[in-house]
Every structure is written in C-alpha cells, then in structure tokens.
Amino acid sequence: xxxxxxxxxxxxxxxxFYLKExxxxxxxxxxxxxxxxxxxxxxxxxxxxxxAEILAINEAHYIGDLQSKYLTGADIYITLEPCLMCAxxxxxxxxSNIYFGAYDYENGAFSxxxxxxxxxxxPNIYGGIMEEECSSLIKGFxxxxxxxxx
Amino acid sequence: xxxxxxxxxxxxxxxxFYLKExxxxxxxxxxxxxxxxxxxxxxxxxxxxxxAEILAINEAHYIGDLQSKYLTGADIYITLEPCLMCAxxxxxxxxSNIYFGAYDYENGAFSxxxxxxxxxxxPNIYGGIMEEECSSLIKGFxxxxxxxxx
Numbered sequence: 254x255x256x257x258x259x260x261x262x263x264x265x266x267x268x269x270f271y272l273k274e275x276x277x278x279x280x281x282x283x284x285x286x287x288x289x290x291x292x293x294x295x296x297x298x299x300x301x302x303x304x305a306e307i308l309a310i311n312e313a314h315y316i317g318d319l320q321s322k323y324l325t326g327a328d329i330y331i332t333l334e335p336c337l338m339c340a341x342x343x344x345x346x347x348x349s350n351i352y353f354g355a356y357d358y359e360n361g362a363f364s365x366x367x368x369x370x371x372x373x374x375x376p377n378i379y380g381g382i383m384e385e386e387c388s389s390l391i392k393g394f395x396x397x398x399x400x401x402x403x
Numbered sequence: 404x405x406x407x408x409x410x411x412x413x414x415x416x417x418x419x420f421y422l423k424e425x426x427x428x429x430x431x432x433x434x435x436x437x438x439x440x441x442x443x444x445x446x447x448x449x450x451x452x453x454x455a456e457i458l459a460i461n462e463a464h465y466i467g468d469l470q471s472k473y474l475t476g477a478d479i480y481i482t483l484e485p486c487l488m489c490a491x492x493x494x495x496x497x498x499s500n501i502y503f504g505a506y507d508y509e510n511g512a513f514s515x516x517x518x519x520x521x522x523x524x525x526p527n528i529y530g531g532i533m534e535e536e537c538s539s540l541i542k543g544f545x546x547x548x549x550x551x552x553x
Binding site for chain 2: 295296298299300301302307310311314319320321322323336337338339340341342344345346347362365366368371
C-alpha cells in the first residue's frame with residue numbers, strides 16, 4: 254500500500270469535480286506502475302453502470318498489457334468503497350488488493366452487504382485510506398448539488 | 404414474462420456454444436421488443452468481467468434509444484442466475500424484472516449471497532425459467548471441457 258496512489262486517485266476526482274458526476278476515481282497499480290484509471294462516468298455516458306472501477310478494469314485490459322483475463326498481482330485504489338457491481342467485478346478479476354477511501358454505509362459491498370464473508374478467496378480489502386480527504390470531496394459535491402451549483 | 408425471450412437467449416447461447424466460453428446469454432426486452440443482447444465474452448476479450456449481462460446492458464445504452472441512464476420498464480432474460488457483479492449492475496440500472504434460467508448455487512447473487520434482501524427496491528426476480536434447457540446447455544459445455552473438446 255502506498256498513499257501516493259490514493260493521492261493520484263484524489264487528484265483525478267478533483268480534476269473532474271466540475272462535471273455533474275459524483276466525484277469517485279479509481280487507479281489500478283501493478284509492479285509499482287499505474288496501469289489504468291477511471292472516473293465515475295454515469296451522467297456523461299447516460300449509463301448508470303459506468304462506475305470508476307469498471308472503467309479502470311476495462312482500461313487495464315485494453316492498455317495494461319496484462320496478457321491475462323485476470324488482474325492478479327494488481328491493486329486498486331478507489332476514493333469510495335465499491336458498490337456490489339464493482340466489488341463483484343473486482344472479485345471476478347482476481348485483483349490482489351482493494352484499497353478504498355471513504356466508507357459507503359448505504360451502498361457499500363462490504364459495509365452494507367458483507368459479500369466478502371461468503372466469497373471464496375476474496376482479495377485483501379482495506380478501507381479508510383485517506384478517508385477524510387476522500388469523504389470531503391464527495392460531501393462537497395452533494396453540497397454543491399443541494400445548492401443548485403451542479 | 405414471455406418464454407419466447409428465454410428461448411431467444413437460449414438460441415444465442417447455443418449458437419456460440421462452439422466458442423470456449425461458458426454458454427450464457429442475456430436478452431433485454433422493452434415494450435415487447437428485444438433492444439439488446441449479450442453473450443459471455445471472457446475468453447474472447449481476455450477480460451474476466453465481460454459477462455453476457457454487462458454487454459447487454461451496455462448495448463441497450465448504445466443502441467437501445469433509451470434516452471435515460473436507467474433501464475426502468477425493461478426486463479432481462481438470462482440463461483443463468485447472475486453473479487454479484489451482474490446483479491449489482493442490473494440493480495443500478497433499475498431494470499424492472501430479472502428472469503433467469505438455471506440457478507447458480509455457488510456464485511449466484513441471490514441463491515448464494517441473497518443481496519436482494521438488503522437492497523432497497525430491488526427489481527422483481529424470477530428464477531428457474533426454462534431451467535432444464537438452460538442448465539443442460541451449461542452442463543454440456545463443462546462435459547466437453549472435461550473431455551478435452553474445448
């Protein structure tokens with residue numbers, strides 16, 4: 254684990270803050286290199302399933318030179334706890350470590366659904382990495398939304 | 404619910420049986436029209452997350468003329484019970500009805516993980532539609548695989 258990758262995910266999330274997307278970003282790292290990243294893309298694509306993690310996984314396969322259908326040996330840094338879809342995708346991809354920032358007690362695959370408890374050999378999961386920064390960004394977004402600035 | 408859509412999904416799954424993919428297909432229906440379909444595409448794409456349902460959802464958004472980020476009012480017919488990722492994607496997409504054929508007691512989002520029980524307003528979920536036909540196709544695939552014919 255290296256905070257610099259979460260800092261990079263936060264940088265992406267901040268850079269796209271001007272969009273009408275909940276600011277969530279994901280970065281996939283392998284052998285100490287960033288091989289892919291993704292930003293929440295629901296509104297821009299008009300597709301409720303295009304979360305940051307899904308785009309990062311697909312990017313890793315397209316440009317990551319993995320030569321495998323799996324992400325074994327890679328880690329993902331996400332500014333928000335993954336939802337069921339994204340955690341399911343990460344488990345299927347056999348990524349080695351999941352590091353996330355803010356907890357999502359309403360929709361989080363781990364905090365709410367505890368899916369890792371019934372899954373055989375889930376990845377290692379670490380929550381609360383740079384939690385305050387990740388959480389602040391999302392709260393800031395919803396504040397702007399409420400104030401009609403989004 | 405109309406069996407003809409599951410028959411169509413089975414037809415797709417049968418047509419691509421020659422591939423080295425577990426034969427699972429999905430069809431999305433809206434206003435009695437098939438607006439998208441998908442076939443398991445893991446091996447061909449070298450990406451463990453490209454399940455039939457994900458491809459069908461994305462196709463619905465690309466070509467389905469939905470003009471919405473959601474699939475509300477649409478139904479999906481899948482030859483196999485969806486996994487966590489796919490069920491999560493379908494819940495996010497707010498699809499109205501999920502009809503699936505064979506149960507997946509090892510990986511199924513409902514049979515094993517029971518995610519619908521903790522989810523607010525999940526879609527309607529109906530399993531076991533043309534179960535024997537759907538199940539036979541998958542069993543046939545694994546038989547071929549064991550016999551070295553895949």
